Amino acid sequence: MADQPQEQDAAEVPEQRIPTVIADELHIVYRVNGAKTGKGSATAALSRILRRGEQRGVRTVHAVKGVSFVAYRGEAIGLIGSNGSGKSTLLRAIAGLLPAEKGRVYTDGQPSLLGVNAALMNDLTGERNVILGGLAMGMSREQIKARYQEIVDFSGINEKGDFITLPMRTYSSGMAARLRFSIAAAKDHDVLMIDEALATGDRRFQQRSEERIRELREEAGTVFLVSHNNTSIRDTCDRVLWLERGELRMDGPTEEVLKEYEKFTGK
Numbered sequence: 077m078a079d080q081p082q083e084q085d086a087a088e089v090p091e092q093r094i095p096t097v098i099a100d101e102l103h104i105v106y107r108v109n110g111a112k113t114g115k116g117s118a119t120a121a122l123s124r125i126l127r128r129g130e131q132r133g134v135r136t137v138h139a140v141k142g143v144s145f146v147a148y149r150g151e152a153i154g155l156i157g158s159n160g161s162g163k164s165t166l167l168r169a170i171a172g173l174l175p176a177e178k179g180r181v182y183t184d185g186q187p188s189l190l191g192v193n194a195a196l197m198n199d200l201t202g203e204r205n206v207i208l209g210g211l212a213m214g215m216s217r218e219q220i221k222a223r224y225q226e227i228v229d230f231s232g233i234n235e236k237g238d239f240i241t242l243p244m245r246t247y248s249s250g251m252a253a254r255l256r257f258s259i260a261a262a263k264d265h266d267v268l269m270i271d272e273a274l275a276t277g278d279r280r281f282q283q284r285s286e287e288r289i290r291e292l293r294e295e296a297g298t299v300f301l302v303s304h305n306n307t308s309i310r311d312t313c314d315r316v317l318w319l320e321r322g323e324l325r326m327d328g329p330t331e332e333v334l335k336e337y338e339k340f341t342g343k
């Protein structure tokens with residue numbers, strides 16, 4: 077090999093930050109069909125006359141309004157904000173599940189959204205779902221086989237009996253969430269987005285999950301975590317995006333943003 081730059085260079089050159097997700101003035105609008113009620117009533121007829129210019133029976137919800145940020149490899153980013161502020165919508169848009177009304181999202185690779193696009197089937201056993209989920213994430217049968225036990229152990233599903241051979245519909249919502257997280261966490265993701273998954277497990281499972289999130293970051297991925305639990309955010313994230321009414325209200329180091337957010341919520 078030719079002369080490699082020496083360590084001294086590595087120390088002087090600022091660490092290169094590789095962007096994984098770029099949101100550029102992103103707007104997301106939901107269109108709800110047939111949202112109006114009382115179709116035959118006089119008031120409905122009147123309102124139809126008054127709204128003549130509008131598209132009939134379609135209402136719009138502007139859920140994300142001009143959000144811009146750049147996420148880098150190795151970052152764990154918390155998404156916070158009141159109910160309905162647009163956190164889940166933003167994640168779904170990053171995952172490519174919702175089209176942008178205006179603006180754009182650029183991603184490095186295919187981001188995985190844990191919770192929503194986990195293709196698990198309630199009538200199949202946990203065992204079959206581990207295989208199905210693994211295949212859906214692009215793992216080979218051999219890779220899944222090699223990690224199967226690890227996934228089941230991580231989920232803790234079998235701690236109270238042989239639940240993994242029972243259909244998923246027999247699981248509590250916490251157990252199902254644990255299994256989903258365990259399947260998703262078995263793969264190294266470029267961008268992993270987790271929507272409230274940590275809220276459902278017990279404290280021990282939360283600690284295991286937080287540990288795994290740290291590992292995923294070290295494996296050069298980017299992790300997004302939506303949570304209403306400020307402790308989970310503090311324990312796992314180094315940066316926080318705060319959304320309110322669809323707008324990005326603050327983007328910065330976890331402590332700084334949480335301090336303002338806690339003032340806002342009065343906690």
Ligand SMILES: Nc1ncnc2c1ncn2[C@@H]1O[C@H](COP(=O)(O)OP(=O)(O)OP(=O)(O)O)[C@@H](O)[C@H]1O
Binds near residue numbers: 137138139158163165
């Ligand atoms: N499928 C949908 N169709 C129409 N409107 C939607 C849909 N999903 C969400 N919304 C609306 O978009 C806005 C943002 O919702 P979103 O679920 O992204 O918020 P959130 O911050 O994740 O909320 P929460 O903390 O309660 O989970 C809300 O006004 C909500 O009513």
